[in-house]
Amino acid sequence: MAHDASKDQIRLSAALRARAANVRTEAEPAFSGWQNAPLNVLDCVLSLNRSYEKFCLPRVERFSVRRPDIRQLAAFRELIVSYPSPLRFSEVELDYRDERRASVLLGVTEYLLRALDDSPEGAGELSGTEGEMARLGIWARKVMPDDAWDIGVRGFALAGFQYLRMLFPSATRAFRFAGHAATTNFILLATVTWHNGGE
Numbered sequence: 001m002a003h004d005a006s007k008d009q010i011r012l013s014a015a016l017r018a019r020a021a022n023v024r025t026e027a028e029p030a031f032s033g034w035q036n037a038p039l040n041v042l043d044c045v046l047s048l049n050r051s052y053e054k055f056c057l058p059r060v061e062r063f064s065v066r067r068p069d070i071r072q073l074a075a076f077r078e079l080i081v082s083y084p085s086p087l088r089f090s091e092v093e094l095d096y097r098d099e100r101r102a103s104v105l106l107g108v109t110e111y112l113l114r115a116l117d118d119s120p121e122g123a124g125e126l127s128g129t130e131g132e133m134a135r136l137g138i139w140a141r142k143v144m145p146d147d148a149w150d151i152g153v154r155g156f157a158l159a160g161f162q163y164l165r166m167l168f169p170s171a172t173r174a175f176r177f178a179g180h181a182a183t184t185n186f187i188l189l190a191t192v193t194w195h196n197g198g199e
Contacts, residue, residue: 036129037112037136038076039064040167045105046094048160059094067093071129073116077109100155107153108164115139133168140165 034040039060047056063070070076083089086102096102119135148161 034060034064034167035133036071037073037132037168038070038109040136040164041073041076041105041108041112042094044160044164044167045101045108045156046096047163048156059096062095063093072132073109073113077106077113080106080109104153104155108151108156108160111151111153112136112139136168140168 034043042060042063043056046059050056067079070079079093080086080089083092085099086106087097087099090096090098090102090105116132116135116139119139143165145158145162148158151161
């Protein structure tokens with residue numbers, strides 16, 4: 001049986017209209033990501049298919065307070081692997097027991113560290129956390145949506161990849177509604193679902 005794309009377009013349009021009706025109309029300040037890469041990675045991975053305000057945001061904020069010294073990806077990876085497993089890290093540091101999500105967290109961190117290894121050091125005069133964020137902003141501009149399939153992290157695909165790109169400075173923010181991650185995820189997931197024929 002042939003797939004009817006017009007029905008998918010109608011369903012997507014109706015879903016977006018219903019979602020838009022539930023979005024607050026007052027202007028919120030645009031969220032342009034956290035101040036360091038580990039918090040952006042946490043935000044991205046924890047927000048996928050979860051309530052942003054109730055689940056993701058409290059965990060990211062709590063981690064930022066408990067671990068103010070973890071400001072770069074290499075230190076974040078070291079912290080994760082200092083535990084017997086990524087799951088144990090997630091249980092202790094994030095109060096979250098999901099082995100697959102913990103593996104995604106480590107995998108995305110390692111992917112970005114490889115991206116940093118492949119990027120030029122010269123991001124102006126910046127170094128440390130600011131330099132890392134600037135280089136990841138360059139990465140976010142340089143990669144394309146199709147690069148999502150090259151990450152090699154099971155459970156992390158196009159929606160997560162696009163949201164990760166939006167969390168870094170200089171990245172395109174074409175899909176962001178008032179900076180709200182849950183809305184961004186909804187739109188990206190709806191788009192991917194429609195693009196994949198409703199699967």
